[in-house]
Amino acid sequence: MLQNKLMLRAGLAASSVVVLGLTLSGCAQQGGYAAASTAADDVCRPQRLALDDSQQFFAGDIVKGALIGAAGGALTGLLLGGDGRSAALGAIAGATAGGFAGYWSSLQNQGGSRNDLISRMVGDMDREQQALDKAQVSFNALVDCRKANARQINADLREGKITREQATLQMNRVRQLSDQDIAIAKRINARVDERTANYVYATEQATGAPVTAAAPAPSPAPTASAPAAAPPRPAAQQASVTSGDNAAVRQSASTLVQKKQTFAQSTDTAQQSLSSELQITA
Numbered sequence: 001m002l003q004n005k006l007m008l009r010a011g012l013a014a015s016s017v018v019v020l021g022l023t024l025s026g027c028a029q030q031g032g033y034a035a036a037s038t039a040a041d042d043v044c045r046p047q048r049l050a051l052d053d054s055q056q057f058f059a060g061d062i063v064k065g066a067l068i069g070a071a072g073g074a075l076t077g078l079l080l081g082g083d084g085r086s087a088a089l090g091a092i093a094g095a096t097a098g099g100f101a102g103y104w105s106s107l108q109n110q111g112g113s114r115n116d117l118i119s120r121m122v123g124d125m126d127r128e129q130q131a132l133d134k135a136q137v138s139f140n141a142l143v144d145c146r147k148a149n150a151r152q153i154n155a156d157l158r159e160g161k162i163t164r165e166q167a168t169l170q171m172n173r174v175r176q177l178s179d180q181d182i183a184i185a186k187r188i189n190a191r192v193d194e195r196t197a198n199y200v201y202a203t204e205q206a207t208g209a210p211v212t213a214a215a216p217a218p219s220p221a222p223t224a225s226a227p228a229a230a231p232p233r234p235a236a237q238q239a240s241v242t243s244g245d246n247a248a249v250r251q252s253a254s255t256l257v258q259k260k261q262t263f264a265q266s267t268d269t270a271q272q273s274l275s276s277e278l279q280i281t282a
Contacts, residue, residue: 039177043145044145044146044149047138047142047145050134050141050142051135051139054138054139058131062195101202102198103124103201104198104206107120107202118206118245121252122248122249125199125253128196128256129255129256132192132256136262139267142181143270146177146181147273149174150171150277154167154280157282158282164280168280171280175274175278178274178278182271182274185270188263189260189264192260192264193260196260199253199256200256200257203253206246206249211250211253211254211257
């Protein structure tokens, strides 16, 4: 009896945490997070703000599938099982299903024909690619700005405009900001991984076959690490769509995976190059 009560509280707590998390998540997307996280005296502030904008985009709605699933699972467990154990188990099962299939489930709930569904998927993934391209451009520009700042510090030191002590302090500051840049890029990588997994899962369900990534662009650094493998997904359901529809949606998913890999590789490459270039050389 006592155990059931404890499990009941656990199940309700899981649902409450999920709902609270969604509420706080929505608030975090508003209120100028980007400006708050960027120093006013940062010479690369415009580039940092652009990357922060991308971070906010990729922290958006599609990654809430697991949270929504967990809340629904807990409530379903309470309704069907009638006790806390069912609620807690339902929350776990709901989180797993939501994490794998949140986007796919939302598409199906929107209704419409199969062609409508495929068209929405292609549009969503094309927009995702555009956002990832924007993040890549912003990140590249920010890295270039940090390196230019380091070069200027060394130039000022050579010309006697600043002392070595001043140059050291300024370079330390650039390295500190650069570490923050890399941390933002890695958070973007993590979110893109989650979102892309949802898109790939939906594509496999819609087309009935696994998605094969397009060959990634050559990495500037051979030591760049490969992105983590996605967790196993349930077998895809067969769907009655034309071969042309299949090709379009699979191409979108494949290209998205390739862009995701390229961004991850560029983050590793930038971290290595910044470590070596943000040094006093004068």
